[in-house]
Amino acid sequence: MRSNPLAAVLALVVALVIASCGGPASDARDRDRDATTSRTTSAAAWQRALALWGERDVRAYAAWRAVDPVSPEGREAQRRLDDADTIYRSVISRLRAGEADAEASLAALPGALALAPIDPRLYLPLARALRDHQPPDLVRAAKYYLRFLASDPDDAEAEAAVREVRALDLSSSPETATSVRATVRAFDAARRSGTLALTPARAEGVPPAALVASGIAAGLALAAIGALLAALLRPRGSSLARASEASPELHPAITYLVGCLRHELLKHRIGAASDALAALVRGEATPQQRAFLHGRLFGGEPLLAAWEGHLRAFERALGPRVDLRRRDRSFRDAARAIAAIQRLEGPLARDPGAAVPDLARAHAKLRAFDRELARLAARLVRTRVDEILLREVVSEVQSEYSAGMVALDEVRIHAPSEPVDVEVFRVDLVLVLKNLVRNAILAVGRDPAPRRLAVDVSVDVEATGEEMVRIHVRDTSPETITADAIRERRADRGLGLVSAALARYDAAISVEPGDGEFAKAVTLRFFRALGDADNDNESALASAEREAA
């Protein structure tokens, strides 16, 4: 049989298009390759899975599932996926059940996102639940529609999803509307050209030249879709406030970074200059006060360099999820104020009368920025440790299959009557407590009766004036466990996960001997979140206001 050159070109184009677009065959090869990797090097697969998760890549879920489930990494991955999946599904159920406030229903979502990636199959139900909720949250719904389409553009429901997302009224969020329009156009283009038939059956009877043209058009269109989706899904940083809302796992780092920025730059250089500047504004500054002001603002490391150092610290610690330079208006304004102050060094020396008002304005902006950061740090998530929480935890564990098989002779729960808050995201605290309670119940279940469990809370004042909240999970099992085993993650039954979660919150875990009634207590230690932080910072805020005035 003679070979047809045009057919050969067509075959080549089709092959290239399919290969470059990562079609089903390529996906299958990728999956096989991943599976092989996970079997042979589960640790490496786990690292890759974590990296994809860190980049918010939609392939993270598959990568987590692909980690060899027999390996320790795989067991942790599966456990976390399962825990997170429960939360994701619960959120969807609550939305579908029509809870009054979509925000309340979604409150658990950041905790789940911090635990493990979401199953891409849940994007569409979540988008629809947000759309159908009264009142609807259409912007968020659109984002989950887009995630769904990105995760599997070939899904049987993709076309329905495109129709649905196209119908959303996104007038409140032009940015989201633009993303949706771009995606819908890409899908329309794909439908018009890409699916023309890169299959032999559909190619029959079509002139070869037309097929080549179609193949090229398909290739270009699919490449455009790939580029568009890559652009849409490229990890984009957000403001610090939004990142802290979306990523509770960042809270300790954000708190630390904000504390450093406020202490080293906004307090010791900007704040310390306030009185001297006020004297300058009044025209009453002494030479010493002028020198002090100059030293604070222009002495030592230039302000801009110090600011840049702090920004880089934020970027190193928080990664691409936060974009303070472009997406955080407060940081942008603060950067401008810092730059303005630095530019004023010369003018202040030459013509103070003209430069002082500009300096006062920039200084006031930075004091307001400091105030805003104080509020942000104070708002970071708190959870109330009360009997309601403890009972909920014990009840949920007892409703599980294995723990539910253990008949407890006594469950004792006690929390202080006064409100006790800790700076830990609720989902994380529940996760940690459930692991401890589950471990205790299963342990007493292996021993003869009486089988008793107690969960109680104590609060102690430290010599620093701080207060420590200790949550004790006590049981009657003589099985021993050591704090070292927990910390080094030698302990199974979820306690390794507990240790990892606690490290994020500057908390600690210890094992204490029994008191006669109980064989031992596993104790969690947290710093108590003291007072209403928003109000507690009012004196600082008022002071900043006075200076600005």
Place this chain on the structure above:
Amino acid sequence: MTEKRRLLVIEDGHEYAEFARLFLGDVYEIEAAHSADSALALLDAHGADVLLVDLRFDRVAPEGLVGDVDETARRLFGGDRARALRHLQDQQGALVLGALRAKGHRQRAVFVHDFPSRRLENLRTLYGDVDAVASFDAAAIRAALSRSQRAAP
């Protein structure tokens, strides 16, 4: 002419003392100490009417800190010495004040720190005459230093 009152500044650097000399020097004679030991020595030698205390001492070596790193690590941080050291540095001012109180020095102490009100109450319960101002505000610091314990907010 009224004799100046004596203000002992306790900090790990020099910023508080510099600020105090500039903005409080008209009313106070300023001395500075950089650790609990040097503060005790100055108090024993010259006494002081009031104390201005920094909270964070992150420029002091571990051996110069009040508090045992190992004991703190064991009691609060699951054996993690790095976190324990950071904690001692971050909260050192309160611990230094505790050391001074233990030696019988009861002067009014003012921190420049935006403590939550509950924590300030705790510090007063532990250490008596304690106040705090949220920022380097000379008028507020001056008022806090001169306020009597009963008038503290």
